Amino acid sequence: MTQQQDLLTILDEADQEGFELREALRQTIAAFAQANDISHATLAPLLVDLAVDSCALDYLYKTKKPSPAGLKREFERFRRETDRLVRSNQRDADVIIASFQVACRLAEALEPEAGQDAA
Numbered sequence: 001m002t003q004q005q006d007l008l009t010i011l012d013e014a015d016q017e018g019f020e021l022r023e024a025l026r027q028t029i030a031a032f033a034q035a036n037d038i039s040h041a042t043l044a045p046l047l048v049d050l051a052v053d054s055c056a057l058d059y060l061y062k063t064k065k066p067s068p069a070g071l072k073r074e075f076e077r078f079r080r081e082t083d084r085l086v087r088s089n090q091r092d093a094d095v096i097i098a099s100f101q102v103a104c105r106l107a108e109a110l111e112p113e114a115g116q117d118a119a
Helices: 003-010 013-035 040-062 068-091 093-118
Strands: none
């Protein structure tokens, strides 16, 4: 069983759906970035910009009488949630680095196998 499958067994059904949606979106974005030669440094602000647009659109679609003050409150709520996410990732920096290093070692270990399959 892979690490991802282990994680999915731990998550409840709602979390699994969110995890699967996030992973599908991540893969789509990664493919788009690779196809368009977009660096991670360029990609991050583009995604934040899209997130802010999505926040605004959500407010505008769900509100009968949208107002500048209401949109500002929505942006403030979004900023708080985003700040909370960044702080959480800061606390988990060691885990993030360790996970990245494991993924890199796994990819390196699988590379010779891919080369053998092609031969």
